[in-house]
Amino acid sequence: xxxxxxxxxxxxxxxxxxxxxxxxxxxxxxxxxxxxxxxxxxxxxxxxxxxxxxxxxxxxxxxxxxxxxxxxxxxxxxxxxxxxxxxxxxxxxxxxxxxxxxxxxxxxxxxxxxxxxxxxxxxxxxxxxxxxxxxxxxxxxxxxxxxxxxxxxxxxxxxxxxxxxxxxxxxxxxxxxxxxxxxxxxxxxxxxxxxxxxxxxxxxxxxxxxxxxxxxxxxxxxxxxxxxxxxxxxxxxxxxxxxxxxxxxxxxxxxxxxxxxxxxxxxxxxxxxxxxxxxxxxxxxxxxxxxxxxxxxxxxx
Amino acid sequence: xxxxxxxxxxxxxxxxxxxxxxxxxxxxxxxxxxxxxxxxxxxxxxxxxxxxxxxxxxxxxxxxxxxxxxxxxxxxxxxxxxxxxxxxxxxxxxxxxxxxxxxxxxxxxxxxxxxxxxxxxxxxxxxxxxxxxxxxxxxxxxxxxxxxxxxxxxxxxxxxxxxxxxxxxxxxxxxxxxxxxxxxxxxxxxxxxxxxxxxxxxxxxxxxxxxxxxxxxxxxxxxxxxxxxxxxxxxxxxxxxxxxxxxxxxxxxxxxxxxxxxxxxxxxxxxxxxxxxxxxxxxxxxxxxxxxxxxxxxxxxxxxxxxxxxxxxxxxxxxxxxxxxxxxxxxxxxxxxxxxxxxxxxxxxxxxxxxxxxxxxxxxxxxxxxxxxxxxxxxxxxxxxxxxxxxxxxxxxxxxxxxxxxxxxxxxxxxxxxxxxxxxxxxxxxxxxxxxxxxxxxxxxxxxxxxxxxxxxxxxxxxxxxxxxxxxxxxxxxxxxxxxxxxxxxxxxxxxxxxxxxxxxxxxxxxxxxxxxxxxxxxxxxxxxxxxxxxxxxxxxxxxxxxxxxxxxxxxxxxxxxxxxxxxxxxxxxxxxxxxxxxxxxxxxxxxxxxxxxxxxxxxxxxxxxxxxxxxxxxxxxxxxxxxxxxxxxxxxxxxxxxxxxxxxxxxxxxxxxxxxxxxxxx
Numbered sequence: 026x027x028x029x030x031x032x033x034x035x036x037x038x039x040x041x042x043x044x045x046x047x048x049x050x051x052x053x054x055x056x057x058x059x060x061x062x063x064x065x066x067x068x069x070x071x072x073x074x075x076x077x078x079x080x081x082x083x084x085x086x087x088x089x090x091x092x093x094x095x096x097x098x099x100x101x102x103x104x105x106x107x108x109x110x111x112x113x114x115x116x117x118x119x120x121x122x123x124x125x126x127x128x129x130x131x132x133x134x135x136x137x138x139x140x141x142x143x144x145x146x147x148x149x150x151x152x153x154x155x156x157x158x159x160x161x162x163x164x165x166x167x168x169x170x171x172x173x174x175x176x177x178x179x180x181x182x183x184x185x186x187x188x189x190x191x192x193x194x195x196x197x198x199x200x201x202x203x204x205x206x207x208x209x210x211x212x213x214x215x216x217x218x219x220x221x222x223x224x225x226x227x228x229x230x231x232x233x234x235x236x237x238x239x240x241x242x243x244x245x246x247x248x249x250x251x252x253x254x255x256x257x258x259x260x261x262x263x264x265x266x267x268x269x270x271x272x273x274x275x276x277x278x279x280x281x282x283x284x285x286x287x288x289x290x291x292x293x294x295x296x297x298x299x300x301x302x303x304x305x306x307x308x309x310x311x312x313x314x315x316x317x318x319x320x321x322x323x324x325x326x
Numbered sequence: 327x328x329x330x331x332x333x334x335x336x337x338x339x340x341x342x343x344x345x346x347x348x349x350x351x352x353x354x355x356x357x358x359x360x361x362x363x364x365x366x367x368x369x370x371x372x373x374x375x376x377x378x379x380x381x382x383x384x385x386x387x388x389x390x391x392x393x394x395x396x397x398x399x400x401x402x403x404x405x406x407x408x409x410x411x412x413x414x415x416x417x418x419x420x421x422x423x424x425x426x427x428x429x430x431x432x433x434x435x436x437x438x439x440x441x442x443x444x445x446x447x448x449x450x451x452x453x454x455x456x457x458x459x460x461x462x463x464x465x466x467x468x469x470x471x472x473x474x475x476x477x478x479x480x481x482x483x484x485x486x487x488x489x490x491x492x493x494x495x496x497x498x499x500x501x502x503x504x505x506x507x508x509x510x511x512x513x514x515x516x517x518x519x520x521x522x523x524x525x526x527x528x529x530x531x532x533x534x535x536x537x538x539x540x541x542x543x544x545x546x547x548x549x550x551x552x553x554x555x556x557x558x559x560x561x562x563x564x565x566x567x568x569x570x571x572x573x574x575x576x577x578x579x580x581x582x583x584x585x586x587x588x589x590x591x592x593x594x595x596x597x598x599x600x601x602x603x604x605x606x607x608x609x610x611x612x613x614x615x616x617x618x619x620x621x622x623x624x625x626x627x628x629x630x631x632x633x634x635x636x637x638x639x640x641x642x643x644x645x646x647x648x649x650x651x652x653x654x655x656x657x658x659x660x661x662x663x664x665x666x667x668x669x670x671x672x673x674x675x676x677x678x679x680x681x682x683x684x685x686x687x688x689x690x691x692x693x694x695x696x697x698x699x700x701x702x703x704x705x706x707x708x709x710x711x712x713x714x715x716x717x718x719x720x721x722x723x724x725x726x727x728x729x730x731x732x733x734x735x736x737x738x739x740x741x742x743x744x745x746x747x748x749x750x751x752x753x754x755x756x757x758x759x760x761x762x763x764x765x766x767x768x769x770x771x772x773x774x775x776x777x778x779x780x781x782x783x784x785x786x787x788x789x790x791x792x793x794x795x796x797x798x799x800x801x802x803x804x805x806x807x808x809x810x811x812x813x814x815x816x817x818x819x820x821x822x823x824x825x826x827x828x829x830x831x832x833x834x835x836x837x838x839x840x841x842x843x844x845x846x847x848x849x850x851x852x853x854x855x856x857x858x859x860x861x862x863x864x865x866x867x868x869x870x871x872x873x874x875x876x877x878x879x880x881x882x883x884x885x886x887x888x889x890x891x892x893x894x895x896x897x898x899x900x901x902x903x904x905x906x907x908x909x910x911x912x913x914x915x916x917x918x919x920x921x922x923x924x925x926x927x928x929x930x931x932x933x934x935x936x937x938x939x940x941x942x943x944x945x946x947x948x949x950x951x952x953x954x955x956x957x958x959x960x961x962x963x964x965x966x967x968x969x970x971x972x973x974x975x976x977x978x979x980x981x982x983x984x985x986x987x988x989x990x991x992x993x
Binding site for chain 1: 767768771772774775778779912942944949952955956957958959960961962963965966967968969970971972973974975976977978979980982983984985986987989
């Protein structure tokens with residue numbers, strides 16, 4: 026059985042709806058900007074104090090000084106030592122808020138008209154816990170996959186005789202890594218459509234999960250098409266940013282401003298690709314849901 | 327050399343190689359009668375991981391006193407239980423299957439044919455730990471007179487431990503690295519035995535001796551050992567016996583494995599003797615043969631021409647199996663071999679440093695540096711030993727740079743700047759790897775993180791220096807290397823090379839002290855360096871010079887109307903170490919004015935009058951004092967420059983933004 030809309034159609038509609046939802050893009054961007062600022066500010070402050078009137082700054086403008094870096098990290102050890110716990114806390118906060126957003130996104134992108142802020146918040150709030158549960162389950166499965174991979178490697182791979190290098194292990198066991206990567210993607214893909222089901226369906230939690238899984242199984246090409254299409258966009262954006270940034274030697278005011286601009290455009294594009302992802306999946310799922318309702322109605326008649 | 331050092335590899339440095347070696351007859355040496363000579367015949371039983379052997383020891387009493395007892399190192403007994411001094415100190419633990427020990431089956435005084443086995447007992451001269459049996463004392467019925475000799479016949483049996491502290495067998499592999507393995511006599515000096523227990527801070531102090539060792543292994547095993555192979559013969563029981571002879575070495579180690587792939591090549595450079603290099607490679611590393619040979623060739627030539635010829639005709643490089651990781655690998659610098667790092671980490675380097683890693687080369691060249699400064703010259707006291715470390719790392723760094731250019735730590739992902747990619751967490755404390763592409767590291771600066779961590783520890787010359795502060799490997803690479811680099815800054819590169827050459831020529835096969843090295847430095851440079859060694863080696867102070875302020879005003883000559891700039895620079899000595907330091911006033915027009923501050927006072931004011939406006943003031947402008955603990959405060963610009971701040975804060979910021987996008991739900 027094929028989906029009512031193809032991956033390409035869903036993708037096209039998704040892009041259109043993501044473009045129209047530029048306010049959501051700004052909302053997401055602001056949120057991302059704010060949390061990144063929380064993480065960056067302590068480092069930026071000590072960094073400015075350290076090099077703004079030092080010749081070390083001149084060196085850093087044109088390149089990098091390992092000597093400066095080693096001493097700077099040592100002198101500001103408390104800040105750097107607390108970076109990881111801070112990041113973990115911010116990551117948790119980030120996941121929670123994006124989970125809240127996800128409900129609103131799926132809801133907003135599943136309909137043609139523009140979502141009102143009230144609806145966005147209501148849907149985000151009502152879907153929050155089911156979505157969080159899905160995310161936790163997904164994370165758990167991915168973790169088990171990851172650990173299982175390591176366990177397998179330690180038993181059969183890394184522990185084998187004369188393993189020359191991790192790189193060689195990687196090459197020699199590419200098939201295993203390939204399987205793990207594909208499984209990772211599938212778990213992520215299915216979880217996405219469960220998320221759509223959790224937001225857009227009205228049944229109980231477990232039925233929604235079943236709906237999401239069934240939907241993916243029923244529409245393998247369409248769901249995979251949307252997933253890979255969006256992934257391709259994300260990777261292209263990252264590749265493009267790498268390429269442009271690689272060629273910038275930011276030593277003057279102009280080039281530094283250009284690098285700043287490229288950085289923010291890159292982030293905006295990544296958020297945009299994320300919204301396309303939400304939108305395309307929501308469109309795909311919603312169209313199928315409408316079809317299901319129609320079939321049910323016809324059957325009742 | 328310390329036991330704990332065996333267990334660690336320096337952060338950021340990875341590789342695989344054990345070096346060892348040595349000679350059949352040292353170059354440039356007239357035959358020397360050493361105070362000890364060993365003739366050993368040993369057989370390996372791979373099924374039980376045991377060895378059995380006989381040892382004929384000749385010991386010359388070079389002192390003026392009669393000696394009525396002998397003391398022996400029985401190092402393998404450090405792994406007899408978890409309560410030995412070494413394992414108590416390090417907190418190490420060995421499973422029952424992994425334990426190792428050595429027992430004397432018989433010991434005979436060949437002068438009198440008297441059995442000494444019953445006259446021997448384990449002693450604990452350092453800590454009275456009754457569970458430690460790493461020193462054996464033997465009472466003689468007939469003393470050894472001054473300038474006289476004794477010959478002993480010893481039979482011993484040994485259970486090799488699972489790889490630990492530089493010795494043992496590799497789990498899951500047919501690989502043996504056998505060090506500290508035979509009953510080894512201590513050093514008698516100043517009327518007493520210098521024979522310490524195997525502890526975390528053991529220095530393995532030994533006399534240079536002559537060795538003639540026969541090693542019997544199953545016929546399919548390939549053997550490498552200290553010295554040169556002088557023969558082999560097939561035994562009747564499927565065993566092969568290899569004979570190795572080594573003169574003027576501090577110790578004897580050997581390795582055996584059926585998996586080795588052996589390569590050999592001779593190197594001959596103009597003005598230097600021929601050196602034969604033997605590679606014992608893991609089969610999967612055979613493709614890297616040329617790289618290994620190239621690196622060792624560079625080292626032989628560079629060290630030979632700069633400091634003097636390598637003293638032995640042979641050197642063997644051993645590539646251990648991948649799972650001989652830190653803490654269990656064969657690594658010790660007393661023997662003529664260098665550090666061992668696990669192959670797995672080498673590979674890890676391959677993953678992230680595609681095509682740019684010089685880790686194998688670094689391990690080989692650093693190992694060769696150890697041959698010079700820690701094997702051929704064996705520091706007698708703590709300071710002397712730490713001096714050896716510093717010299718090894720310093721000269722190896724010079725050699726590495728000479729051969730391959732500045733060391734590069736390349737933090738790339740898939741061959742590109744990973745500015746927006748995922749973090750690589752290996753860089754301590756900060757995900758800088760994701761922000762920058764290449765980092766060019768002047769060799770000694772690689773030691774800065776380690777030095778800064780222990781900058782306020784005891785002086786290097788203090789006995790407890792190595793035992794009291796964290797990981798000895800950290801200390802080994804830290805201050806000593808930076809002290810040498812700073813000494814070069816003080817003396818100049820040319821003088822430093824002459825110092826090292828002279829020191830090497832004078833003290834090879836000897837046990838110099840720190841005082842000896844200082845004396846050479848002073849004689850070669852013609853300068854009194856008490857201030858340097860007293861503060862930086864015997865003292866605990868740190869070096870930190872800073873520019874506190876820079877201000878200026880314009881002065882106009884009323885008669886000519888010409889104007890000049892009068893700049894006031896205040897410099898400060900924040901550290902305890904007083905030493906001369908350069909001061910540079912950089913000008914807006916690109917010019918500069920240089921002067922020298924003697925660094926005596928806490929604070930000093932300098933005034934400059936220049937035609938161009940000042941741009942900045944900087945102490946140590948040519949970075950001759952790598953020991954200075956704060957590079958940022960070395961300089962001060964007249965005006966604030968926020969561009970570098972903007973550049974790097976933006977990178978950090980975008981990095982975090984990107985990371986956050988990677989962790990959200992969906993996509």
